Amino acid sequence: MSAFFNFQSLLTVILLLTCACAYSRSLAPSVLDRNKTGLLGKFWKCARIGEWKSPYVAAGCIVMAFSILFTQ
Template sequence: MSALFHFDALLLVILLLVCTCTYVRATVPGMVDSRKDKNIFFGMFWKFARIGERLSPYVSLCCIIMAVVTFVS
């Protein structure tokens, strides 16, 4: 099954995408920043990185909750 059909899997994919984009922007900022206005697809990565930077306590709390849910189920 695809992750798009399960709500838990979709949330996990979005959460991992936010964490990955934030990490990439922190390590190589020019890679994400230079493409934010050129393409809609790469601009979405910049937006995910911005969400991860601004809401980092909530994102980390969601990571912990998703880890517990994944281990329990």
């Protein structure tokens, strides 16, 4: 089943994308900062969300991890 048809998988993909973008921006900020528009701008926006809302993203990752481990 595709991640777009399964809500839990979609949330997992979004959380992983946000965390990966924020982590990659912390390693090489110039790569994402020069691409603020277009398709690569989506990754910049995910990185900003991951930085600004990091406690909520971390809590979402923990909840999703327990959900995946214990409900599937």
